[in-house]
Amino acid sequence: MNESYAERGYAERGYARGGQKSTRAGGVILGAIAFLCTFLVLWGLYYATGTGERHKVALAAAGCEPNLLSVNVGCTTVWMLERQWTQLTTSDVQQLNADVADYTVSQRRSLAKAKSALAAEVTTAKAFDTSLAQFPFPPAVAPSAKRLILAIQARIKLTAEQAGSSSLPQLRSFNARIDASGAEIQADMALVRKALFTRPTVNEEP
């Protein structure tokens, strides 16, 4: 061994204080810790062999949604879905509300500003639609989610048509239909949210 620790004087210091005896304590300490660590490592390896069985128990205990895979834990829990859903909807819905508020203010004053607000709404709604399409909805929630996505797409189409209006009265003539589609989207979102936040039944669990 090159340039060992011993060469740097620790051994001499140890021997100077009483020869072999002075290093005995270190050996005992190291031996005891090494013994404990050996036990812990072996126990850890043994414990790791039961991972598969514990995994199944954990899936059920953690309220895992079936057929959804996550790289690390092998499942998506209800809690994880809730958080993902909240993260997804909060920012987009806030932005959509802001766009709608902009339109409401300008619908009687400025055609250009109203059309700009509608264009922004379309962009946000498209982004929301894309995010929803990528969301890992469990099978039980998928039909409600599909209805929601279709409703949003219909709203996008309607809003785009509205943005193509050539006058403020023509623009406002879409309002009733837009409000109706908005109510439909809100109802669908409530359904999806409720379905997502409900634990799977026993026969749905893996």
Add this chain to the structure above:
Amino acid sequence: MSTTRDYERGPHARHQDLYPGEADPYPADYESGLNPDSGVYPDDAQEFWGDDRKPAANYQPHRSSKTADEWMEENIKFGGRGVKRKTAALILLGAWGFLPLFFMLPSLLTFNTNTIGGSVDDTLGTGAEMNLFLCLLVTPAVVLTGQRWFVPLRRWYGIMFACCGIGDALGAAFFDDFAGNPFAKLVEHTFTLIGFTMVLLAIPLFITSNNWAQRKMGRYWKRLQRLTYVIWGLLFFHLATLEGFGFERGNNGSGFAGDGDAIFHQRLYEYCACSVFLLTLRLPPVKRWIAARQQEGRSRLVFMAVAPIFALFVFGMIFIINELIFKGTHSFVENPSVE
């Protein structure tokens, strides 16, 4: 030349155990008289090689064979240029330290507050822990192998630890879900208060982690660097208050049990598994025992005794790195993990 104090403490007392980020003012080769200008010493020690202690330039000690440190100083061909083996090895090993910041880079550049708020604590917090352990690993590695070529990594990992810790605190202060102003977010929970204290302690270490500060502060620099051990201790309490002493059963407790291995994901247990090795090899009686066995030429016995402790360190480190990579890749694609 030894100082009066050195004589009082014995000729070898100069070789104190070093601290994270610290250069050895008395390199091991000093007593062998090897010319420091030959580049054998850690880069951070060069500045400390005063003329009064410099051995004769033509003095060459007897060496039976080439040391690993000398071997690392040799050049290898890379892209038509000569690169020191040591430089290449240090870059490869040091790159790990930058990994947490690399994972957060896209969200920082795009100022994606959703990702920063959602995963900065997991990515940079875990990264800071990893860097601290790697920083603290250098001294035991020197004790065991006697090699010193990797000593500059101690400073690098220390700097990366401070960067990750400060980044974690900033992320928690400005983008976390806790109530209140940024300062309130850092002090309103026990674990955040302890974490904040650790970051405050890391700041002076970070600022003084350069040769200039080392020269200016003299012996006080070393004392300051001992704060690293305080940070190491505080990390225990940070994780204990964050995770508790138990582990997850069902939906309760810490260490997410989605994969059925809640014990392995318990951060406090990971900390303990890693710290046993780092602490044991810093105990003076253990160091004396190791040195005595090495001098007797029984290095194999040393390695056998230390192997299970190091295995436990690796066991803990695997799950720290697992979490860093898992959460980090999610942060990198700006889709923060909610697990």
